[in-house]
Ligand SMILES: Cc1cc2nc3c(=O)[nH]c(=O)nc-3n(C[C@H](O)[C@H](O)[C@H](O)COP(=O)(O)OP(=O)(O)OC[C@H]3O[C@@H](n4cnc5c(N)ncnc54)[C@H](O)[C@@H]3O)c2cc1C
């Protein structure tokens with residue numbers, strides 16, 4: 165067992181039992197001293213609260229990884245493109261990555277994988293990349309995880325970056341886990357905050373867990389690179405510096421033929437505004453009551469000049485609107501200027517997806533709904549009355 | 563066909579709360595359940611078995627001894643075999659070490675699986691990393707966020723969900739998939755299944771039995787370390803309008819948005 169308990173020091177106060185997120189600590193009936201069971205994940209939450217220092221964790225050291233913090237340098241961002249279109253999260257990461265790299269005194273590299281994607285190189289420099297590594301290969305033309313992982317792993321092996329960041333998107337999350345295994349690297353998923361400690365060059369990664377109920381700070385003390393996926397929309401996009409340029413490095417990498425074949429791509433959101441990038445979102449929950457009633461929200465969206473329509477999971481699960489609209493822990497993370505929640509109670513799993521919106525407006529008939537705790541403007545009322553009034557008022561204002 | 567489904571026992575996170583004063587997790591009465599996405603993965607296997615009756619489904623979980631509950635649940639729904647990988651030496655494993663252990667467990671199975679199914683992500687950690695990582699250890703291709711599986715002539719055709727649409731992909735077996743909620747509606751355990759589950763004797767499998775390299779498992783082999791647990795910063799609330807005429811509140815809101823230069 166990893167957690168060490170010094171039974172001579174333990175006073176049986178039970179403080180650690182109360183904080184353990186995993187119910188891994190129990191008190192012996194005989195003397196109240198603490199025992200640990202297999203549910204322990206060595207998270208360390210108990211160590212901090214022990215008043216007598218009876219709990220400790222051994223420092224993990226991996227012989228294979230020893231000294232890697234000396235041999236690896238530089239911060240990389242995976243430049244995600246789809247159909248030759250760079251994704252916003254790439255720019256967000258170049259912005260944040262730039263800050264961290266300056267603290268560490270290293271360059272920011274962007275890794276661009278694809279086929280005939282030269283047009284993407286310029287914008288990467290303009291958004292802060294000092295170096296752009298390009299792997300142009302027919303096997304990378306359509307995205308599949310295996311050749312993307314192979315290419316990224318080959319570059320990491322050759323250039324030994326100390327930090328590798330990718331967007332926590334369906335592409336980023338699907339291939340970077342393969343890279344982490346091949347590189348024997350720690351990988352922290354879906355981070356919402358990043359910082360570095362210039363002293364030991366550790367990346368301090370913060371991410372929600374347990375459905376957003378807690379935040380965990382995670383380090384990879386001994387392994388390099390330190391890898392993380394980062395939620396879209398948690399960092400702002402840096403303004404591009406026109407004409408800014410840097411070093412382009414073309415890499416020849418031998419890749420196997422893709423084993424997964426893409427037969428067809430279906431764009432399911434063709435005629436709708438995608439919530440992920442929208443500046444205005446009108447979202448509906450169980451209170452909306454049915455698919456027909458969602459038209460009311462679409463009307464409000466239109467009156468706002470083309471807002472996107474979002475939804476809680478309850479509305480999606482009920483089949484009132486497709487899952488592409490879902491906001492929250494298992495849906496999308498959004499950061500619009502204005503988020504209008506209609507008939508949404510505001511459970512933590514919904515809040516983690518939208519609580520960094522600039523302005524939150526809630527319309528709910530229950531004055532005690534938790535959504536009001538995060539709303540800048542809360543309207544207690546029936547959405548079927550308030551929303552049409554709002555549409556009227558907006559139209560009049562134009 | 564041999565299908566391995568990896569399932570995890572998780573706390574029902576809707577019930578986990580941070581205590582407003584003590585900032586500790588309040589988990590009184592929080593029940594453990596089968597990870598919801600793993601239910602979809604299991605259902606995908608069960609449906610495949612209906613069209614390919616020669617199929618054997620093995621359910622694999624790694625966790626403390628009480629995790630056997632999810633294996634019984636799976637057998638109740640129609641799984642054929644189970645493996646409970648449980649060993650103190652595995653405690654503290656992060657996704658790197660967990661995926662190594664699961665891959666070693668799968669290596670010991672005979673015949674080797676044609677399909678290895680995972681949930682899209684586990685709702686406690688939400689990493690979505692274990693599926694593709696196990697596949698990497700096993701040198702299998704992996705399609706994430708999958709639904710709509712069809713298997714014929716040793717090939718799988720599957721849909722893969724994206725932020726704004728989906729793709730139709732094809733791959734030769736063996737392969738790994740991580741399954742999304744849209745894939746299906748999980749069934750309940752049948753009466754006959756429940757009887758079988760009750761009778762089931764589950765002997766834990768140890769790290770040694772799967773030939774796991776001690777250097778690759780548990781806390782010491784895990785590159786990532788959780789160093790602290792915090793409660794999320796609270797966003798403070800603003801104004802709340804109550805008991806006024808809806809039309810007045812609507813007008814006030816438009817005025818507010820104007821003043822804040824949002825419209
Ligand atoms: C693993 C996991 C992941 C999850 N992921 C997500 C996620 O990504 N996104 C998400 O949203 N949820 C998610 N959830 C679900 C979440 O816990 C809640 O169940 C869900 O957000 C509730 O949706 P709701 O607010 O629409 O419904 P409810 O909680 O039922 O709230 C409906 C609200 O509408 C109000 N109302 C009813 N009628 C009216 C009316 N006429 N006018 C005004 N107000 C009215 C009610 O007062 C109530 O507050 C997840 C849960 C789990 C376990």
Ligand SMILES: Nc1ncnc2c1ncn2[C@@H]1O[C@H](COP(=O)(O)O)[C@@H](O)[C@H]1O
Pocket residue numbers: 568569570597599600603622623624625657660664679680681682683684685687688689690691692693
């Ligand atoms: N301890 C475990 N035992 C069995 N399967 C697991 C375990 N941890 C994760 N998985 C599988 O991997 C998927 C993704 O988990 P995660 O990467 O933790 O989000 C889950 O849906 C399960 O199918």
